[in-house]
Amino acid sequence: MWAFLLAMYKATDYHYLYDTARWKRLRLNHLQLNPLCVYCLEADRITEATICDHIEPHKGDEYKFFNGKLQSLCKAHHDKDKKREEMGLLRQPYIGLDGWPIDLNGSKQTEK
Numbered sequence: 001m002w003a004f005l006l007a008m009y010k011a012t013d014y015h016y017l018y019d020t021a022r023w024k025r026l027r028l029n030h031l032q033l034n035p036l037c038v039y040c041l042e043a044d045r046i047t048e049a050t051i052c053d054h055i056e057p058h059k060g061d062e063y064k065f066f067n068g069k070l071q072s073l074c075k076a077h078h079d080k081d082k083k084r085e086e087m088g089l090l091r092q093p094y095i096g097l098d099g100w101p102i103d104l105n106g107s108k109q110t111e112k
């Protein structure tokens with residue numbers, strides 16, 4: 001029983017990866033090269049990105065963590081829209097200057 005719980009704990013406890021010098025260097029480098037939130041850019045907004053986000057969830061996989069594709073996000077987008085996407089939900093649309101929602105989810109929304 002304890003071995004099982006320990007294995008479960010180890011499988012989900014990957015936050016140490018964020019403390020590694022390798023990740024800190026990778027994150028800083030990515031944000032320096034890509035300083036703007038990509039989701040904001042899609043909606044014609046300019047926002048400084050503070051989060052270096054893994055496009056594909058790595059779930060503790062060290063290879064994916066250090067080699068997976070990254071994107072720059074602002075905190076608001078990371079905390080709200082990225083989590084919605086990971087739950088299989090669509091991003092909430094922005095309302096453009098013309099009063100119409102900006103389609104951020106490609107054709108998925110119009111097929112409904």
Ligand SMILES: [Zn+2]
Nearest residue numbers: 037040074077
């Ligand atoms: Zn943003």
